[in-house]
Structure formats: structure tokens, C-alpha cells
Amino acid sequence: xxxxxRKNYLIIFPIIVIVLIAxxxxxxxxxxxxxxxxxxxxxxxxxxxxxxxxxSERTGIVNIGxxxxxxxxxxxxxxxxxxYGPWYGILAGIFGGALFGLIHAVGTVTFQVDHIVSGxxxxxxxxxxxxxxxxxxxxxxxxxxxxxxxxxxxEVGDFTMPYLSGGYDTPxxxxxxxxxxxxxxxxxxxxxxxxxSNLSYISLFxxxxxxxxxxxxxxxxxxxxxxxxxxxxxxxxxxxxxxxLMKYIGVIISGGFAGLAGAYLVLESSGIxxxxxxxxxxxxxxxxxxxxxxxxFGIFMGSGLFGFADALQLRSDDAVHGLLVLISVILxxxxxxxxxxxxxxxxSASIVMSIGFLIWFLNSETVPSEFVYFTPHLTTxxxxxxxxxxxxxxxxxxxxxxKGELN
Amino acid sequence: MTLAIELSNISKSFPGxxxxxxxxxxxxxxxxxxxxxxxxxxxxxxMKILYGMLKQDLGSIKIFDKEVNFASPKDAISKxxxxxxQHFMLADNLSVLESIILGMDRASLKVLNKSKYSDExxxxxxxxxxxxxxxxxxDELGVGEKQRVEIIKVLFRGAKILILDEPTAVLVPQxxxxxxNNLKNLKDSGVTIIFISHKLDEVLDIADEISVMRGxxxxxxxxxxxxxxxxxxxxxxGQNLPSPPKRExxxxxxxxxxxxxxxxxxxxxxxxFSSINFSIKEGEVVGIAGVEGNGQRELAESILGIHxxxxxxxxxxxxxxxxxxxxxxxxxxISFIPEDRQSQGLLMDVSLSENVILxxxxxxxxxxRYSNIxxxxxxxxxxxxxxxxxxxxxxxxxxxxxxxxxxxxxxxxGREIENKPQLLIASQPTRGIDIGAxxxxxxxxxxARDHGLGVxxxxxxxxxxxxxxxxxxxxxEGNLVKELDPENATPEILGSYxxxxxx
Numbered sequence: 057x058x059x060x061x062r063k064n065y066l067i068i069f070p071i072i073v074i075v076l077i078a079x080x081x082x083x084x085x086x087x088x089x090x091x092x093x094x095x096x097x098x099x100x101x102x103x104x105x106x107x108x109x110x111x112s113e114r115t116g117i118v119n120i121g122x123x124x125x126x127x128x129x130x131x132x133x134x135x136x137x138x139x140y141g142p143w144y145g146i147l148a149g150i151f152g153g154a155l156f157g158l159i160h161a162v163g164t165v166t167f168q169v170d171h172i173v174s175g176x177x178x179x180x181x182x183x184x185x186x187x188x189x190x191x192x193x194x195x196x197x198x199x200x201x202x203x204x205x206x207x208x209x210x211e212v213g214d215f216t217m218p219y220l221s222g223g224y225d226t227p228x229x230x231x232x233x234x235x236x237x238x239x240x241x242x243x244x245x246x247x248x249x250x251x252x253s254n255l256s257y258i259s260l261f262x263x264x265x266x267x268x269x270x271x272x273x274x275x276x277x278x279x280x281x282x283x284x285x286x287x288x289x290x291x292x293x294x295x296x297x298x299x300x301l302m303k304y305i306g307v308i309i310s311g312g313f314a315g316l317a318g319a320y321l322v323l324e325s326s327g328i329x330x331x332x333x334x335x336x337x338x339x340x341x342x343x344x345x346x347x348x349x350x351x352x353f354g355i356f357m358g359s360g361l362f363g364f365a366d367a368l369q370l371r372s373d374d375a376v377h378g379l380l381v382l383i384s385v386i387l388x389x390x391x392x393x394x395x396x397x398x399x400x401x402x403x404s405a406s407i408v409m410s411i412g413f414l415i416w417f418l419n420s421e422t423v424p425s426e427f428v429y430f431t432p433h434l435t436t437x438x439x440x441x442x443x444x445x446x447x448x449x450x451x452x453x454x455x456x457x458x459k460g461e462l463n
Numbered sequence: 464m465t466l467a468i469e470l471s472n473i474s475k476s477f478p479g480x481x482x483x484x485x486x487x488x489x490x491x492x493x494x495x496x497x498x499x500x501x502x503x504x505x506x507x508x509x510m511k512i513l514y515g516m517l518k519q520d521l522g523s524i525k526i527f528d529k530e531v532n533f534a535s536p537k538d539a540i541s542k543x544x545x546x547x548x549q550h551f552m553l554a555d556n557l558s559v560l561e562s563i564i565l566g567m568d569r570a571s572l573k574v575l576n577k578s579k580y581s582d583e584x585x586x587x588x589x590x591x592x593x594x595x596x597x598x599x600x601x602d603e604l605g606v607g608e609k610q611r612v613e614i615i616k617v618l619f620r621g622a623k624i625l626i627l628d629e630p631t632a633v634l635v636p637q638x639x640x641x642x643x644n645n646l647k648n649l650k651d652s653g654v655t656i657i658f659i660s661h662k663l664d665e666v667l668d669i670a671d672e673i674s675v676m677r678g679x680x681x682x683x684x685x686x687x688x689x690x691x692x693x694x695x696x697x698x699x700x701g702q703n704l705p706s707p708p709k710r711e712x713x714x715x716x717x718x719x720x721x722x723x724x725x726x727x728x729x730x731x732x733x734x735x736f737s738s739i740n741f742s743i744k745e746g747e748v749v750g751i752a753g754v755e756g757n758g759q760r761e762l763a764e765s766i767l768g769i770h771x772x773x774x775x776x777x778x779x780x781x782x783x784x785x786x787x788x789x790x791x792x793x794x795x796x797i798s799f800i801p802e803d804r805q806s807q808g809l810l811m812d813v814s815l816s817e818n819v820i821l822x823x824x825x826x827x828x829x830x831x832r833y834s835n836i837x838x839x840x841x842x843x844x845x846x847x848x849x850x851x852x853x854x855x856x857x858x859x860x861x862x863x864x865x866x867x868x869x870x871x872x873x874x875x876x877g878r879e880i881e882n883k884p885q886l887l888i889a890s891q892p893t894r895g896i897d898i899g900a901x902x903x904x905x906x907x908x909x910x911a912r913d914h915g916l917g918v919x920x921x922x923x924x925x926x927x928x929x930x931x932x933x934x935x936x937x938x939x940e941g942n943l944v945k946e947l948d949p950e951n952a953t954p955e956i957l958g959s960y961x962x963x964x965x966x
Binding site: 272275276277278280281282283284287288290291292293294295296297298301302448450451 | 514516535536537540546552553554555556557561564565566567568569570571572573574575
């Protein structure tokens, strides 16, 4: 138990703090099923992008082009969904992302272009291509525009867990528990209810990809070869691994995930393709990948955090105010950790910031609205910077590899 | 006895170099066959050809009397050849099990049968008594264990011929002993071992037969019982060995460096060294002997101002340099030959003419009045170093990474000596390089000493320490436990102080 707490204190203490704050009525939105449901929907595209980044970086290719691949996902997703229906949109989104993944792979693996350069090029190219395609594809539509698609009809349907969350007209256990308003129990029931009701099938599909990704990478020969390529390409080659092929597959899968993330945005949140709707989520996905230490469940946690802050920002300004305490507590934990490690300068900076946030919380009723939109990013930033405990990136990520060269 | 390997007329050229010239070599099954030669003699090229990493221009390879044609290491592996590289091909982020079974299965999506594999690996480790925990991560292992993983990796693939490229270069003496025991076990169960090394003592100890290579040619193959170390060395460099130069006692008295009661700052609850006292006079080489990790590296670094000190004084000439930073210390006349030339001594992707600037980039030697770098000066000085230290390179515009290890080291040593320091800290100045480069560096160090340079010599090579030093200290667990006169010191005596048997 103690070792469990020691390992996961960065997750456990913030959760306890959130629950405690949520007991105050003003902040009760912090832990309702509505908030959690929204958090999951907001987290999924980031999580998918993060998983995409993971597949690429595990094979040693830095994929800063995730954002561009996601843009292709949004455009192709919207276009195919408009023509044939949502599930085709998903497929086309994956295809569009994977196509740009292929371009990135050709650049970085075959032509040894610097990964960052190629990624930036992908991002710029994707924005231009999407606009071009948009003009061409919807030329004869009355709503023709270079930046938007027509509205997409068609539903994929959603799923609510029977008995636990009241799907299919069964009683809802979690709903009952949530309404009891017991501390902790009701809060966790809210979390579970949010996570298991009104989930679209696309969301379900996306969520099942997380364990599948973990299984592929850690339980199959294919995954082992993939990971080895990012760690030690020369050695892998000498053991019969086809390094180029693995890198290609990794980057293409990466693009596919990013494309799926884009299609998800179109189909789940807006019902329309709009220029700029990815809004940097590809980059946030990269951040969640680093936060998650290049592991699928870590990435899910990272994106969940961002989704949670994002959902709060949408649902309630008051609840965002409650986040200030959370930030203060995280900084305090960090300070204690730094004190133990005798990093006194870092620790005092953390303490000062922690006290600053606490004073701000105590002396204000709400957070200024300009700040509200920024909270998801800020929270993510602070958690990211505090969570860099034992990051372990693939050893040879970002380094060019030429077959037959010893290094 | 059957022949495990028969190479006939193997030739391989690279642009401008004939790396292998009509090599003929026969290796008996179930023996340990050493291949020795200077750096650049073509040993590595030959082994890469044998392992399928390179393709020979001419000639044929027979394995167990069957002619083979390797397109890649995979083919070589399937014919029972396995290679353990000098730099381990292991990823820190994988487990031992994963490292060993990597590439055994096709890249499919079926489930890896980890328990079956770990049983098989355990059988091998028991058979050859090389204990190993298959579930540890590679980065938790020591160097000797990593090497064991590499050996088991190739045995697991059914290797009957094992190529070991400089296997002892990274090991401490106890680990070498353990490795040799393992190799003897392997030999007894019929494995053929090819052992590549510079270290003639070890080769004579472990090998049955020894082949000498020089300048891409196979000079001779001799039985290890019928040859002496000196004969081998002469075959390797193709001339008589330079006679060990005599040491002339210097009578200068001016003290260049004195270290008074120096203690290192605690890192992770441990002080690397404490209460160190010694001094270096003008024209004197002071040697520090010690098993790696006993504080000698930190001592050198603290004189340079890299490692922090807690108390004590470092006095260079008359001046206390405790408060100077590394740059100022270098400018007041300390030069440093780092133990790892590739990561600390050179920028590998940069030309020699720019590399010569390193360490003096902020001094007026290379910095003009307007803070531009004097590239003309660098060009001139790099050529001086190349000429005076016999660095074999096409020119000073060549990148450092294109040079062989010995030539890189000669360049580093040359640069530091040509900077005309008062004090030179030489950390493992001849580690991992061939005899030719080694004797050149020794001569140059002596010459510089005769001109008044004070040298702090830190080395794991005890013969080097005894041969070069005017005074010797032994460092053990961060303390200088003994001062010895090199006239009377032997490796055995040093060894017993270094391991704490005597104190």
C-alpha cells in the first residue's frame, strides 16, 4: 500500500484534493458525470494523437507532423462522411493521416531528411492541401467555401452501460450513487458514470485502441521489433529486423492514429470540417506522449488530464476557480519532492508559486474569463513539468539511420 | 579435427585503402583462435566480411567445408556464426529476455511465447554456467553481465562459431577472468571462438592459435605455445619494438601543482575522494594507479574545476585556483587528455582544423580582437599537430570520425601538448589504441616532460604507469594509500594496493 502511494503520489494526492474541493457546492461541477463525460470526449482526440506519436517515436522517428496528419484526418473524415456516412468518414480520416504519415516516412527514412524539418513541412503542406481539396471537392455545393465543409448528417449511435449506468432502460447504479452525495463514493460514481454513459461507438472504438496498442507493442514479435528499432537500429538490423520497414510501418500507423483523431473531432464534436479546428491538439498529443512516458496508459492519463481541464473550462467558470487549489497542491507536492532531493532552488521556486496560487484562490471569487480558456494548457504545462521523474525516451529517437553503417 | 572456417584469398578495398589483401586463414573447430593487429590492420573488416556485414571483393569463405555466400548477418547467423561486438548491441530499454529473442520470430501479431523462451535461455545459462536473470532490464546490468547477454544471444541462435571483437577492452580484471572461464567452457563443448584483441598477454593466455595481421595482410599464424609476447608485437608492427627509453631523474625543484588536503563534494551521499595531498614538480610525471571508480576520475576533474570540491586547496604555480572556473584554469596553463576521446576530447562531426581549437576557443590564440575565430591559425596549428604527432589523415579538413581510434587519440594528445601547458592531466592516454600509436604517445609525453612539463598520469595500464612515472601513488576508495617509487614497483605490488589487500 505504502509503496503504491509512493509510486503514484502524483496521481493520488491531486485526486483527493479535487474530491475535497468538490464538496463545496460552488465547485461541485468538478466531479459530476457531465464533466467526466465531456472530459473523455475532449481527451480522446489528444489521446489518439499521443498514441500516434508513440508509434512513430518508438521506431525512432520524431513526428512533429502529427498536427498536419490530424488536419488531413479532419478533411478526409468530413468529406467521406458527407458522401457516405460517418463510418466511412472514420476510415477516410485514418487513410488521410496515414497518407501523410507515408510522406513523412519517405522523407525521414528513405531520404534522411531531418525529422523536425520534415514534420514542419508536413504541417504546412497539410494546411494547404486541406484548403485546396476543400475548394475542389465542394465546388458545386451552395455552401461552397475554402474553409468549411457542408454539415454532415448521420449518427453512429451511442452506448450506455446497462445496469451500472442505466443503458437500455435498466436501473443506473452509478447514477444512484452519485445522487447520494457521499464524499468520494459519489465523486467516483460520477467519474464512472461519465465514462460509461452516452459514449458513441466511435469513442468506444478509440478507447479500445489503447489496450490494443499496448498489446501490440509489448506482447507480439512485431511490437518487440518495432521498439528495438527505436532503441538500437544497427543491432536490430544485424538480428534480422527490417529496420526501414519497421520505421515505415511505425510512421504510417502514427499518421493513421492522428487521422483518426482528426476524423473524431469532425464527427464527434462539430459535425463539420472547419479550417483550424485541430487547434494544436496534435502538439498537445505529443506533450501527452511525453507525459505518458511513451506508454499507452500513461498517454491516456495525460490526455485525460487535459480533457478534464478543458471540460471544466467549458462547463463552469466556478469550477475552474477550484483548479487553482489543485495547481497549488501539485506545486507543493513537487516542492516536497525537490526538498527531499536537496534541490533547494527549485524547491523554493515551487513553494513560492504554490503559495501564490493559494493566495490567488483565497482572494478571488472567480478566475478572469481570459484566463479560463487558458487553464487546460496551464494545468497541463505545470503537471508536465512536475512529472518529468523518470522519462525514458527511445534511445535513438530523432537520429538518422542508414543501413550498413555502424555506429 | 575439422576446419570450422576456411578463408581463401579474401580481398576488400575501400576508396583509397586496401583493407584486406588476399587473406588466407584456416581455423580448427573447437579452438580459440586469436586475431591480433594494430588498429587499421584490417581485423574488423575481415570479421565483418565473415559475419556478412560487408561483402568481399574477391575470395571465398568455407564454413564447415561448405562454401557460403553471405548477403547479410542473417545468413551468417543461419550458418552458425555469431558475433559479439566491442560496443554492445543492447538497448537499455529492453529486458534481457527481449534482447535475446529479438528477431527470432517473424514480425507477426501472434503472442510472444515468453515462458518458452525463458526456459530455453535458462537451459543455456545453466549449461555454460553463465548465470543471468532474464527479467532484468539491460540498464540494470553491469558491463560483464551485458557481455554475457551478448554471448548468450548468439548461442541462443545456435552459434557454433563465436566472434568476439575486443571483448576485454571494457572489462575489469575479475570480469576478464570470468569471461575466460566461460570461453574455456564453451570451447570444451565444441564451440569455435575467434578472439580479436590488442592485448597480447590475454591473447597468449586464452588462445590456441594466433593470427597476426598488418596493413591488410595476413602475416602469420602461430601456436600460442611457441611464441613470445615480444615476437608477436614485432610481427604486429613489422619492425623491432622501440626499446623502453630510460628514465632520467630530473633535478628541477619548482613545484607546478600542489594539492593540499583536497576533498570532493558529496554526491548522493558519497565523497569521491578525501584528504588528498600531493604535488607535481616541473618536468615530473606523477602517476596515479587505481581500479576504475576509486575517485581518480573525479580527482582529475576537480583539478580542472569540473567536479566540485568541498575543502582543500589546488595551487597552480603560486596561485590558488580554487575559485577559477574551468576555462580560466585551462587558460592559466592546464591541459587535459580526457579518458574518452570520442565524447570528451573531440567533436566527431567536425574537421580536425576546427577540433584543434577546442579548449582554447576563448584564448587569444584563436580569438581575434573582434571575437572572431582565427581559422587561419587553426589551420596552421592543426597541420602542426598532424605532422608532429604522425596523425594519419588525408588532411586537416577530414572529420574526426573518419580517423581510427589511435589517430584520434594522437590528435587529442598532440593538441593538448602543442598548447604548451605547464601542467598536463592525462587520463588513460593510450587506452584502446594500437602499439604504434601507444609508443608514439609515450615518447611525446616523455619529450614534453623533458622540456619541463608536469604531468598527472591516470591510467589503468600498470606497465604504462611504471614506465612513464617519476613517482607513483595508489588511489583506493578515494584515498591515496601509498606512494611508490616506480623503480621498485611491479604490477603485482601495485595490484595488491589497488585492491586494498595491502595498505
